[in-house]
Amino acid sequence: EAQVTQNPRYLITVTGKKLTVTCSQNMNHEYMSWYRQDPGLGLRQIYYSMNVEVTDKGDVPEGYKVSRKEKRNFPLILESPSPNQTSLYFCASSLRPSRHNEQFFGPGTRLTVL
């Protein structure tokens, strides 16, 4: 089944404890992206990747890192999480970096930082 998977689905952590949220897609997609969803704000892009080893900042990159060493994986790293990073995170992928290509979303990771 073609899908985007994320792990973990739920995570509660404490301020300053490094964490990684994994994202993997099995559709051989070139473009991958991370969004965060906050009530009343919709989804905002954190980072994106055009292909392997090509990543760049989105609208809200502060406090996050990413890497794209393999085409299928795009982990999101929080080196020192803070409470304002409590949010619902979505990974998405698209076949090509193109305006008309739909993006496929993972199931989401709900992160709480105490």
Place this chain on the structure above:
Amino acid sequence: AQSVTQLGSHVSVSEGALVLLRCNYSSSVPPYLFWYVQYPNQGLQLLLKYTSAATLVKGINGFEAEFKKSETSFHLTKPSAHMRDAAEYFCAVSDNSGGSNYKLTFGKGTLLTVNP
């Protein structure tokens, strides 16, 4: 930069009634527009997309949307609501802000409640 405005953060309809969810966009270039649905505790699923072909776009689950350039709108409709349509709906425009980043710019979402 492109932007999307969804009018009404919460819409409530009766089962069998017409569903109308409003979306207006702002874009300096011909837009590519999407509607996504998010069911409770799930990710976003594409309902339909407009990519400059037909102005009336049919999607999954009986939904459709009409692109109206003169009104800069892309409203989502369904003739008869079902209980299973209860979800949050997001309108999005495909942005090309950085020359190579084809991100989606989302509206703030509309929560649809369907009453029996």
